[in-house]
Amino acid sequence: MDYMIVGFQDVxxxxxxxxxxxxxTLGYVLGALxxxxxxxxxxxxxxxxxxxxxxxxxxxxxxxxxxxxxGSAVSAILLNTPGEPSSAxxxxxxxxxxxxxxxxxxxxxxLYASVIGDLLSTLVLIMLAAPLARYALLIGPVELCAILLFxxxxxxxxxxxxxxxxxIAAAFGVFFATIGMETETFVPRLSFGLLExxxxxxxxxxxxxxxxxxxxxxxxxxxxxxxxxxxQIVDGxxxxxxxxxxxxxxxxxxxxxxxxxxxxxxxxxxxxxxxVGSFISYGATRKASKTPEKFGxxxxxxxxxxxxxxxxxxxxxxxxxxxxxxxxxxxxxILIAAFILHGLTPGPLMFVQQPRLVAGVYASMICASFIMLxxxxxxxxxxxxxxxxxxxxxxxxVLLLCSIGAYMDTNSVFSIYVMLAFAVIGFFARKLDxxxxxxxxxxxxxxxxxxxxxxxxxxxxxRTVNLVHHPIAAAFILLTLLTVxxxxxxNGRRVGMAPAVAAVPGLDTTxxxxxxxxxxx
Amino acid sequence: xxxxxxxxxxxxxxFGLVMLVIVIPxxxxxGPDGMMSPSLVPSMxxxxxxxxxxxxxxxxxxxxxxxxxxxxxxxxxxxxILALVRILGLFAVALGLHLWLxxxxxxxxxxxxxxxxxxxxxxxxxxxxxAGFLGAIWLLFxxxxxxxxx
Numbered sequence: 001m002d003y004m005i006v007g008f009q010d011v012x013x014x015x016x017x018x019x020x021x022x023x024x025t026l027g028y029v030l031g032a033l034x035x036x037x038x039x040x041x042x043x044x045x046x047x048x049x050x051x052x053x054x055x056x057x058x059x060x061x062x063x064x065x066x067x068x069x070x071g072s073a074v075s076a077i078l079l080n081t082p083g084e085p086s087s088a089x090x091x092x093x094x095x096x097x098x099x100x101x102x103x104x105x106x107x108x109x110x111l112y113a114s115v116i117g118d119l120l121s122t123l124v125l126i127m128l129a130a131p132l133a134r135y136a137l138l139i140g141p142v143e144l145c146a147i148l149l150f151x152x153x154x155x156x157x158x159x160x161x162x163x164x165x166x167x168i169a170a171a172f173g174v175f176f177a178t179i180g181m182e183t184e185t186f187v188p189r190l191s192f193g194l195l196e197x198x199x200x201x202x203x204x205x206x207x208x209x210x211x212x213x214x215x216x217x218x219x220x221x222x223x224x225x226x227x228x229x230x231x232q233i234v235d236g237x238x239x240x241x242x243x244x245x246x247x248x249x250x251x252x253x254x255x256x257x258x259x260x261x262x263x264x265x266x267x268x269x270x271x272x273x274x275x276v277g278s279f280i281s282y283g284a285t286r287k288a289s290k291t292p293e294k295f296g297x298x299x300x301x302x303x304x305x306x307x308x309x310x311x312x313x314x315x316x317x318x319x320x321x322x323x324x325x326x327x328x329x330x331x332x333x334i335l336i337a338a339f340i341l342h343g344l345t346p347g348p349l350m351f352v353q354q355p356r357l358v359a360g361v362y363a364s365m366i367c368a369s370f371i372m373l374x375x376x377x378x379x380x381x382x383x384x385x386x387x388x389x390x391x392x393x394x395x396x397x398v399l400l401l402c403s404i405g406a407y408m409d410t411n412s413v414f415s416i417y418v419m420l421a422f423a424v425i426g427f428f429a430r431k432l433d434x435x436x437x438x439x440x441x442x443x444x445x446x447x448x449x450x451x452x453x454x455x456x457x458x459x460x461x462x463r464t465v466n467l468v469h470h471p472i473a474a475a476f477i478l479l480t481l482l483t484v485x486x487x488x489x490x491n492g493r494r495v496g497m498a499p500a501v502a503a504v505p506g507l508d509t510t511x512x513x514x515x516x517x518x519x520x521x
Numbered sequence: 522x523x524x525x526x527x528x529x530x531x532x533x534x535x536f537g538l539v540m541l542v543i544v545i546p547x548x549x550x551x552g553p554d555g556m557m558s559p560s561l562v563p564s565m566x567x568x569x570x571x572x573x574x575x576x577x578x579x580x581x582x583x584x585x586x587x588x589x590x591x592x593x594x595x596x597x598x599x600x601x602i603l604a605l606v607r608i609l610g611l612f613a614v615a616l617g618l619h620l621w622l623x624x625x626x627x628x629x630x631x632x633x634x635x636x637x638x639x640x641x642x643x644x645x646x647x648x649x650x651x652a653g654f655l656g657a658i659w660l661l662f663x664x665x666x667x668x669x670x671x
Contacts, residue, residue, distance in 0.1 A: 048661070051668045162526075164580065168533065168573045175566035182559040185552035189559055192548065217608050221601030223639055393646070396635035397654050399608070400628055403615070404658065404670060413616065420612055427605055431597045432529050433522075450562045457557065 004126075007055075007359025011367055016056040020364050023060035024371045025379070027067025032075050032383045033394065037084045038068035038314070039330045040215060043207040044401050046338050047408035054342035054357055059364030061338050065331050066118055066368045069274070069311040070376055073110035074383050077303070078103060086274030086310045089282035093295060093302030100298055104242040107384075109252060109300050110307045111376040112244070117260045117308030119369040121315040124264045125322070126362050132323035133348035139324075139472070142459055145452035146476035148445050151326050153480045156438045157487035169434045173442020174449060176201055183447075184454065196414040203337040203444065205406035209419035210436050211330075212402045214426030216395050223391050244300070252304040255285040259305045263312025268320065269328070274313040281309030315365060321346045322358075326445065330437040333444040523581045525596050530578035537571030607638045624671055628655050 010016065023045070030041040041064040049057035072084035077094035090110060097106035139147070152174075156166035179190045180200025191197035244252075259281035266277035285305035286295045295302050318335070320328040325347030327333035339346050344357050351358055406419040429436045456473075460466040467474045541564060549560040611634045619627035632651035641647060662670050 162577075164573050164577045165526075168570055168577070171566045171569040171573070175563055175570070178563045178566070182552070185556055185559050187550050187552055187559040189549045189563060190544070213608075217605050218601060220608060220635075220639055221598060221604035392636055392639035392641045393650055395639060396632040396650065399611075399635055400632050400654055400658070403612075403628075403631065408670060413619065416612075416616065420609065424605070424609070427601075428597075431601065432525055433596070434529075453562065454557055 003355045003359035004362065006356055007361075007363035010055045010356070010360040011059060011363040016053075016059060016364070017367065017371075019052060019056040020059040020063045020368050021371050021375065023063025024067035024368055024375050027064035027069075028071035028074075028372075028375055028379065028383055029067075030064070031068035031071025031073075031084060037072070038065045039207075039334055040212045040398075041065070041068055042331060042334050042338070043204070043211050044398070044405050046204055046334070046341070047405040049338065050341070050408060054344065055360035055364060057342050058338060058344070058357075058361050059368065061335060062361070062365055063368045063371065065314050065335075066311070066365075066372055067375065069118065069314050070111060070114035070307070070372055071383060072310070073114065073303070073307050074107065074380070077106045077110060078384055084274070084310075086278045086313070087306065088275070089278050089306035090303055090310070092282065092306075093297070093299045096296070096298035097300065097303070102298070103384075104380075105244055105248075105300065106303050107380050108242075108377075109244055109248070109303045111373065111380065113252070113256045113259065113304040113307040114311040115369055115373045115376070116256050117263055117310070117312035118315060118372065119366070120260045121264045121267065121312035122362070122365045122369060125315045125319055125365070128268075129319050129322040130351050132319065133351050136324045136348035140459075140470070141452040141455035142467075142470045142473045143476070145449065145456045146470075146473035146480070147324065148326065148449045148452065150476045150480045150483065151320075151328070152438070152442055152445065152449070153483050155328075155441055156435070157483055161433050163484075163487045165432075165434045166438050169429065169436065169438040170442040173439040173444075174446040176206075176439075177443045177446025178450065183451070194414075196410075196412065201418060201443075202409050202415065203334070204409040205415040205419040206422045206443065207334050207337070207440060208402050208406050209422030210426035210429070210440065211334075212398060213419060213423035214430055214436075216398050216402075217423065217427050218430055219391055220395055223395075248300045252301045254288070255281075255301040255305040256308040258284055258288070259308030259310075260312045263309035264316040266309070267313035267316030267328075274310045277309040277313045278306040281305045322350070323348060325448070327441055330440055333441045336444055522596060523584060526581040527578050530574045530576075530581065533574035534571050534578065537567045537574060540567045541571065604638075608635070611635055611638060625655065628658075 011020070026045065027038060027041055031038065042061050045061060045064055049060055052060065068084065069086070072087040073090050073094065076087040076091040077098050094106045094110065097103065152170045153167070156170040157163045177200070179197055181188055181191075181198050188198055259278075262281045262284065263274070263277040266280065267274075282295075282302060282305050285301055286292045289295065289299070289301070291299075313329075314331065317329040317332055320326045321332040321336070325345075327336055327346075336346055342357075344350055344354050344361070402419065403416055406415040407413065409415050426436050428434075429439065460470075467477070545560050545563055545567065549563065552559045611631060614634065615627040615631040618630050629651045632654050633647050636647055636650060641650075658670075662668055
């Protein structure tokens with residue numbers, strides 16, 4: 001608690017608050033623009049934070065992630081085209097509301113639900129991460145290796161339409177992480193004589209290429225359809241339809257609380273992501289309603305359910321990252337690079353080694369929730385105008401920022417080459433449905449996986465039977481095998497999701513969304 | 522998608538075999554005696570990739586053939602391939618300008634070129650938008666953050 005007070009002292013100063021606000025605003029705009037999600041925003045913004053102090057930098061990046069989650073409702077409601085796939089269920093009732101001239105009402109409910117879901121989930125993160133981390137400290141290399149293997153298999157199996165493809169992507173991620181000097185023997189691996197590769201591939205240009213540049217290329221290939229969508233904005237909010245009535249609040253509060261609980265649980269589980277959370281929450285609220293048949297025609301609690309769960313996922317997905325050092329989502333994987341860069345290595349030890357910085361991160365997360373409320377409330381009309389901007393003016397700017405971001409990582413043009421190479425890989429991965437989320441998570445956990453694997457081989461004396469002395473590891477290996485069998489047999493991810501997604505008109509007209517909807521954020 | 526999956530599987534399987542047989546043995550030297558080989562994990566990953574790629578090929582070949590009309594269109598459209606080639610070409614030009622002229626020219630060419638590629642033809646916007654972006658970046662890094670990018 002003492003550290004939390006110090007954390008708030010570190011955050012509640014004009015400079016830090018300015019950068020958190022800038023992050024939330026940027027995230028809101030990026031979230032509102034279809035295809036430009038939180039992961040893209042954070043990846044591009046990491047190099048810009050090099051020169052900020054750690055609390056401001058991490059606050060800004062988390063602000064982008066949070067703002068993007070809330071901003072994605074804007075295009076879902078006004079355009080029927082979710083800014084991010086996780087806002088697809090928001091469009092189911094948000095767009096009909098907008099067509100009834102109640103866009104402002106839907107936007108406000110989307111914002112309030114987002115803020116409540118996000119804030120409560122942040123509190124869950126604060127309460128759970130540190131206690132879980134204490135248990136994590138008891139885990140040895142054998143157990144950690146088994147947990148990482150399980151996480152990677154679980155994520156690989158869930159984030160895509162095919163488990164085989166997910167596993168291939170995961171293996172590629174681990175493979176690319178092995179490039180560079182091997183840490184035990186100092187033998188260069190796959191560096192082709194290039195000195196730049198001796199240190200391995202850097203996550204920042206790799207993530208910028210795979211996430212941002214590849215997405216911009218896909219959008220550039222579909223620019224006519226996307227600009228046509230932007231031109232169809234409905235802008236007809238009657239004065240009496242702008243506020244949320246007491247009766248609507250009464251109906252929406254249970255939906256928001258339910259969505260927050262679902263989103264928080266889904267966020268903790270690696271690989272499921274915000275899309276699953278928002279769809280489950282929407283479905284649960286519809287099931288609990290006395291008038292389920294009215295869902296899809298403009299029910300305000302549908303917007304509340306989807307948005308609260310969507311935004312509750314972001315903070316709670318940091319729980320496995322903070323407690324175990326395992327990124328459960330792509331945003332967590334990218335944030336690892338930022339955390340390390342600013343002197344905070346995610347994992348159980350960070351609570352012992354950097355308690356003040358951790359408290360600062362928590363405080364900035366709470367502040368970001370309130371800033372999100374203010375930015376969203378006062379800027380909603382402005383953000384509605386931003387999504388009218390033609391993509392031919394947005395894409396060039398994003399490409400420029402990507403190049404600067406990649407260059408700044410190493411102050412070398414080589415990073416831009418890396419970015420472009422992975423943009424091509426990311427483009428084909430998107431189009432052929434190989435989960436680049438799994439690839440990125442594989443890349444991030446690859447070095448730890450390799451290290452713990454080597455240590456495990458030595459600790460187990462190269463004998464599998466010695467696993468009996470490590471029951472936790474044995475349990476996770478068994479879980480991994482069961483996951484492979486379960487997912488492989490049923491190929492059963494996204495059960496029940498596809499019809500719901502297909503039911504969102506406009507989704508299929510946005511290439512970014514049709515591919516994104518299968519993957520995790 | 523079945524056809525695309527088969528092609529992708531074949532390409533990845535061949536890639537995996539080439540890596541296993543040619544690239545990894547040549548690019549990763551043996552480690553010191555008594556230590557585990559540095560090529561252990563890269564080789565393991567390539568074995569996994571090759572095996573899974575073969576599974577992808579076989580499972581898609583064996584899958585029940587669907588009506589050609591029901592089969593969705595090719596996963597990558599012509600416009601998307603053109604966008605990929607054009608944007609990569611644009612980056613090549615911008616990198617050339619960066620190396621042989623100046624970073625400012627490279628940035629200007631990247632933004633203006635991308636606008637042109639994406640269909641913008643109004644001269645005023647072709648000048649103002651790149652100038653605006655470059656100006657905003659100068660303001661952010663050199664004035665607000667107080668640091669040089671280059």
